Amino acid sequence: MRRVWAGPLLMVVCGLGVATATFVQGRFGTTVVVLVVFLALAGMMSPLAFPKSVGAVEAQRRSAVDGRPVVFWRPGCTFCMRLRMRLGRRARRMYWVDIWRDAEGAALVRAVNDGNETVPTVLVAGRAYTNPAPVWVREQVSSAE
Structure with missing residues (x-):
């Protein structure tokens, strides 16, 4: 059961990491885009799709x-x-x-x-x-x- 969600969870964690880095750099628009893209990819990888x-x-x-x-x-x-x-x-x-x-x-x-x-x-x-x-x-x- 855990391996089903491992890929989507990893995608969310990576997205949060990249978004945090762009947020710290003051690029707020990029932060939003990165979060949306990584969350969309996580959704497509999940069994919910x-x-x-x-x-x-x-x-x-x-x-x-x-x-x-x-x-x-x-x-x-x-x-x-x-x-x-x-x-x-x-x-x-x-x-x-x-x-x-x-x-x-x-x-x-x-x-x-x-x-x-x-x-x-x-x-x-x-x-x-x-x-x-x-x-x-x-x-x-x-x-x-």
């Missing part, structure tokens, strides 16, 4: 019923953040599995990626795709509706 995670078994069951893709991800993953941001509102139409919180999800990702926990791994119609292009994933979400 992603739709609520479900377990791998439940996600696969739901996907079999409605055809929506399943995304296996982990907090702090830059490729996962890129996918999430590029999907926009469509991300809510998918099932997200945090592999750091779900052992079955992590095992499935390792099974399809030669033992590596490479994310994002997207499961579409029972077939896994590792780090697919966000445009392709967007098309899969649209076709599932």
Whole structure:
């Protein structure tokens, strides 16, 4: 649980350090900009930026019923953040599995990626795709509706 928040917390601490240095130098406008940027980055790295995670078994069951893709991800993953941001509102139409919180999800990702926990791994119609292009994933979400 702690490692999920380690990256965002580190980002906030670094931001506070840089902001303090600019504040001491009397650059108040820069201080505000630095704080906003570091807080935004911390928010994007946190689990709060992603739709609520479900377990791998439940996600696969739901996907079999409605055809929506399943995304296996982990907090702090830059490729996962890129996918999430590029999907926009469509991300809510998918099932997200945090592999750091779900052992079955992590095992499935390792099974399809030669033992590596490479994310994002997207499961579409029972077939896994590792780090697919966000445009392709967007098309899969649209076709599932």
